[in-house]
Amino acid sequence: MKLLELLGYYNYWVFAVVLTVGLYAVIRKRNLIKKLIGLSIFQSAVFLLYITMDKVEGGTAPIIQKGVPDQVFSNPLPQVLILTAIVVGVSTLALGLAMVVRIKESYGTIEEHEILGAD
Amino acid sequence: MYIVVSIAILVTMVLALVRALLGPTVYDRVLAVNVFGTKTVLLLSVIAFLYGRPDFLDLALAYALINVVGILAVLEFFQDRFRKQERVDSD
Amino acid sequence: MIYVFALFLLTLLVITAVAIVRTENLFVAVMLTSIFSLLMAANFFILDAADVALTEAAVGAGVTTVIFLSALALTGDWEKPRPGGRTVALGTVGVLAMLLIYASFDKPRLGDPEAPVHQHVAPWYLEKTPEYMDIPNVVTAILSSFRGYDTLGEVFVVFAACIGVLFILGVKPARQTAAAPQPVSGLRHHLIPQVVGRLLVPFIVLFGLYVQFHGEYGPGGGFQAGAIIATGVILYALLEGEAEALRAVPRSVLLALVVGGALLYGAVGVVCMLKGGAFLDYSVLAADPVFGQQLGILVIEAGVGMAVCGALLSIFHAFAARESMT
Amino acid sequence: MIELALDVVSWVLLAVGGACVLIGGIGGLRLPNFYTRIHAASLTDTMATLLIFVGMMLQSGLSLATLKLFAIMLFLLLTGPTATYALANAALLSGLKPEGDTGQSKHGENTQP
Numbered sequence: 001m002k003l004l005e006l007l008g009y010y011n012y013w014v015f016a017v018v019l020t021v022g023l024y025a026v027i028r029k030r031n032l033i034k035k036l037i038g039l040s041i042f043q044s045a046v047f048l049l050y051i052t053m054d055k056v057e058g059g060t061a062p063i064i065q066k067g068v069p070d071q072v073f074s075n076p077l078p079q080v081l082i083l084t085a086i087v088v089g090v091s092t093l094a095l096g097l098a099m100v101v102r103i104k105e106s107y108g109t110i111e112e113h114e115i116l117g118a119d
Numbered sequence: 120m121y122i123v124v125s126i127a128i129l130v131t132m133v134l135a136l137v138r139a140l141l142g143p144t145v146y147d148r149v150l151a152v153n154v155f156g157t158k159t160v161l162l163l164s165v166i167a168f169l170y171g172r173p174d175f176l177d178l179a180l181a182y183a184l185i186n187v188v189g190i191l192a193v194l195e196f197f198q199d200r201f202r203k204q205e206r207v208d209s210d
Numbered sequence: 211m212i213y214v215f216a217l218f219l220l221t222l223l224v225i226t227a228v229a230i231v232r233t234e235n236l237f238v239a240v241m242l243t244s245i246f247s248l249l250m251a252a253n254f255f256i257l258d259a260a261d262v263a264l265t266e267a268a269v270g271a272g273v274t275t276v277i278f279l280s281a282l283a284l285t286g287d288w289e290k291p292r293p294g295g296r297t298v299a300l301g302t303v304g305v306l307a308m309l310l311i312y313a314s315f316d317k318p319r320l321g322d323p324e325a326p327v328h329q330h331v332a333p334w335y336l337e338k339t340p341e342y343m344d345i346p347n348v349v350t351a352i353l354s355s356f357r358g359y360d361t362l363g364e365v366f367v368v369f370a371a372c373i374g375v376l377f378i379l380g381v382k383p384a385r386q387t388a389a390a391p392q393p394v395s396g397l398r399h400h401l402i403p404q405v406v407g408r409l410l411v412p413f414i415v416l417f418g419l420y421v422q423f424h425g426e427y428g429p430g431g432g433f434q435a436g437a438i439i440a441t442g443v444i445l446y447a448l449l450e451g452e453a454e455a456l457r458a459v460p461r462s463v464l465l466a467l468v469v470g471g472a473l474l475y476g477a478v479g480v481v482c483m484l485k486g487g488a489f490l491d492y493s494v495l496a497a498d499p500v501f502g503q504q505l506g507i508l509v510i511e512a513g514v515g516m517a518v519c520g521a522l523l524s525i526f527h528a529f530a531a532r533e534s535m536t
Numbered sequence: 537m538i539e540l541a542l543d544v545v546s547w548v549l550l551a552v553g554g555a556c557v558l559i560g561g562i563g564g565l566r567l568p569n570f571y572t573r574i575h576a577a578s579l580t581d582t583m584a585t586l587l588i589f590v591g592m593m594l595q596s597g598l599s600l601a602t603l604k605l606f607a608i609m610l611f612l613l614l615t616g617p618t619a620t621y622a623l624a625n626a627a628l629l630s631g632l633k634p635e636g637d638t639g640q641s642k643h644g645e646n647t648q649p
Contacts, residue, residue, distance in 0.1 A: 007213050007321030014220040016310035018227045020303045025231040028299040031289040033281065034231075037239055040274075041227050044250050048223075051259045056328060057321035060172060061260045062348040063428060064340060072323075074258040075332040076348045079358060083349070084364040086265045087433045087518060090274055091371030094525045097281040098378040101532060104285040111290050120547050124588060127554035130220045130562030136222055138216070138564050138573070139245060140229050144625040146570055148241045153619050154577045156271070156565060159248045160612060161557065161588055163255055163263075163603065166215070168592055173601035174428050175260050176608065177421065181267050181438060182251070183608045184414045187615040188272040188445045189244050191403060194449050196237075196279040196625040200287075201630050401626060406618040413611070 011052040018045040032100045036093060043089050050078040054087040121169040129163045149193050156186035215256050216320075223249045234289050240278045247274060260429035261349045264421070268434045273522050276448075280529035303441070333391030342502035343503045345426035353431065353506040354514075358490040361510070362475055365517045369472045379528040407449040414442030422515045426504070432511040436518025444526055449466075452530040464524040471517025475510050482506070546594040553587030556580045570627060571634040578620035585612045 022045060025038025054075040062076035104110050107118055132155060139151035163179040228251060230242045247270025254263035318325035337350045353361055422435030447455030479490040487494030492506025563576025589609035593602050628634075 003318065004213075006387055007217070007319070008321070009314055010213075010217060010220065011320050012314030012317055013311050015223055016307050016314065017224050017308065020264045020307040021224075021231055022225040023306065024299060024303045027303070028292070029231070030292055031236070033236055033278075033285065034239065037230060037243055037278075040243070041230065041246070044246065045236050047262075048250070048253065050256050051254055051262060052320060053325070053327050054259060055257045055321045056323050057339060059258060059321075060170065061175070061258045061324075061429070062175075062336065063260070063347065063348045064336075066346070068389060073336055073348070077332050078327075079259045079262050079349050080352045082259070082262050083353060083431075084267050084361060084432060084534055086262070086269055087437070088364055088367050089271050090277075090373075091521060092524075093274070094277050095371045095374045095378075097526075098375045098528070101284045101529075102378055102381075103283055109251070110285050114510065120550055122552040124550045124557075125215065129215065132222065133218075133558045134247065134561035134565045135577075136225065139242065140225075144570055144627075144632060145235075145237065146623060146632060147573065148238060149579055149623055150570070150574055150620075152241050152244055154560070154581065154618075155245050155248055155638065157581050157585070157612065157616060158557070158607065159252055161585065162252060164592065164608060165588070168256065168595070170538070172260075173254070173350075173596060173599070173604070174310060176601060176604040177429055178251070178260060178264050178267060180417065180604060180608050180611070180642045181264055181421070181434075182248075182271065183611040183615065184410065184417055185268065185271040185438065185441050187407075187410070187619050188441050188448070189275040190588040191407070191445065191448050191622060192243070192272075192276045192279050194400075194622050196283060197626055197630060199283060400622055401621045403618050406614060410611075410615065 011048070015045050015049045015052065018048065032103065032110040032112060033097070036096050036100065036113075039096075040089065040093055043085075047082045047085060050082050054078040121165050124147050125162060125165045128158050128165065132158050132162070143197065145197075149190060152193075153186070156182065156189070160186070212256055213229055216253070219249055219253050219256065223253065234291060235287065236282055236289055237287055240275060240282060243278065244271065244275045247271065254363055261347070261431065261434070264429045264434045265437070268421075268437035268441065272444060273437060273526070276526060277442055277529060280526070280533060283533050284529070342500065343414050343507065344500050345504060345507070347426050347428065347430075350425045350507065350511070351430075354510050355492060355503055357504075358479075358492075361514065362479070362490070365472050365514055368518055368521045369468055372524055375525045375528050379532050404449045407445055411442050411446045414445065415439050418442060418515075420520075423508070425511050426507065430511065432514025433518055435511075435515040436520075437522060439515070439519045440500065440522035440526070443523055447526070447530065452534070456527060459523065461524065461527065464520045464527070467516045467520030468524065469520075471513045471515070471520060474513035474516065478506060478509050478513070480494065542594050546591040549591030549594070553584045553591060556584035556587060560584065569635050570632060571624070574620060574624055578616065579622075581616050582613060585609060585616065592598050 019042060022042030023037045025041065026035050029035055029038060056072055056074045059072040059074040062073040100110055103115065107115050109115060135151045135154040139148050142148045142151060160179045160182045163182065164176060167173055167175040167179065186196060226242055226246045230239050230246060233239050247266060251263045251266040251270060254266055335352055335356065336348060339348045343351045343355060344352055418435045418439035421430040421438055422432065425431035443455060443459055446458065482491050482494055483489050485494040493499030493502045495502035495506050557580065560577055560580025562600055567573045576617050586611050593605050596602050596605065
């Protein structure tokens with residue numbers, strides 16, 4: 001029983017590791033695009049946490065089928081939050097990349113230390 | 120029966136990921152992404168049947184259609200860079 | 211049994227994330243990011259989140275890769291490695307990981323029905339949806355009707371991001387390079403992808419519309435449909451060249467789509483107020499409240515689809531136009 | 537009786553499809569250079585798609601799901617080879633020459649695409 005019970009927490013551990021990998025990329029890497037990629041990994045980890053919480057044992061996706069009498073459903077609420085968060089995430093990512101392109105044109109580099117040096 | 124097929128697909132995904140990480144030339148990585156995409160479509164269809172909810176096949180259909188866009192975008196990206204390199208070499 | 215799949219795919223997810231951060235070549239990082247998004251969609255699907263998986267698929271496979279590649283084409287392709295000790299960064303990140311893993315032990319196990327998150331609001335939604343809206347897809351019902359005001363906020367965020375990108379990339383570059391911006395021709399000499407692509411684009415757009423209007427009965431809705439249709443037009447732009455795609459869907463139409471989608475959403479809210487209900491309370495839209503809700507959901511999903519499709523496409527064209535300038 | 541026959545046939549198809557997928561994965565990993573790997577990956581892709589989807593279609597009988605399965609199979613069969621062709625074409629154009637019989641990949645490091 002111990003292994004199966006530990007297995008139940010595996011999702012949270014993966015969330016913790018992917019979150020810290022994303023944070024490491026944002027902190028450590030100096031290339032602005034690599035920072036944005038790290039940010040999107042960080043975001044995906046948070047999405048994974050929300051969707052892990054919505055799963056109910058033996059439940060299916062919350063789409064009510066007419067015929068089936070009593071059906072166990074997974075929790076629809078986190079899915080709604082994450083659905084919009086993904087599209088917003090891509091839009092802000094595009095905004096970030098647009099700024100990186102303009103930084104490259106005015107500073108000639110997208111390495112953070114060179115930009116700070118140039119100022 | 121679906122479980123055996125999904126296990127086979129998952130193992131192939133691992134192999135494709137290893138090829139994506141190792142791949143010497145960049146085109147190996149593009150090939151790995153292509154293989155990975157096709158396997159995801161297969162995996163999603165098999166799991167939709169495994170869960171007994173065949174009306175979720177829309178997801179696999181979406182992937183089947185959209186996968187090729189990423190690959191062509193990569194090749195377009197390479198073609199531009201190759202053409203820019205040629206222009207730099209010529210003048 | 212789902213533990214086997216979840217175990218496999220989550221481990222792959224961690225490996226891909228670490229690989230993305232470690233590679234020096236940014237292009238390889240973008241390729242691994244598209245694998246990362248494929249894995250995320252598979253994970254969402256296994257955890258019973260069909261709508262979210264479809265959104266991740268529609269957005270992750272096509273649009274994210276294309277936007278990243280356009281940005282890479284305009285900036286450098288290589289990342290300068292950073293010498294020096296990594297101990298400080300690794301130390302802080304390691305401590306944070308330990309804390310998070312320690313905190314996860316008093317969380318409910320995966321799929322535990324008695325978990326507090328399933329006790330309060332979710333059962334109410336699951337009961338009230340057949341009663342108020344009578345549509346099968348509870349996620350779309352919550353997204354568009356119970357939390358319609360919040361989704362309105364989401365549409366305005368996408369709208370603002372699109373306008374932001376257009377402003378930032380609209381300005382002429384400081385140093386106009388001497389080379390005349392030769393028209394970016396599509397994959398000209400690739401005959402086979404062009405023929406197949408020309409055959410595929412209508413099906414992608416048709417599938418996008420199917421996802422749009424199928425939002426009540428199965429996984430689907432405005433966000434996914436907008437992303438899928440945008441991916442279809444991006445495929446057309448890749449094959450025929452960006453100028454050709456602009457001729458097919460000109461910029462004025464794109465801006466009209468973005469503004470129209472957001473306005474349509476707001477207008478439905480105002481109409482509800484005019485007919486005596488609260489803002490975005492669709493039951494007053496028609497005589498029978500259930501039909502009014504369904505009508506309201508259909509119209510605002512169309513508004514969301516238009517806004518997202520227009521925003522993603524104008525972002526793509528802004529990047530592509532920038533590419534042909536430099 | 538028919539039900540049993542259908543089940544057996546679809547199981548066989550699924551098993552062979554799974555084996556095909558596995559062969560493609562292993563081939564993609566072990567073969568020496570790019571052009572041999574592209575053979576392994578793409579040929580078995582198309583074959584496995586055919587087998588697995590026909591196997592599943594037999595299981596689901598005449599229903600909307602069968603139509604969706606057929607549509608997925610059709611688009612996969614359409615886009616898979618196209619993507620592989622475009623990939624091989626781009627690789628050839630950018631100077632990655634297929635090896636003769638030397639077998640070792642000339643482009644060791646991926647700095648030069």
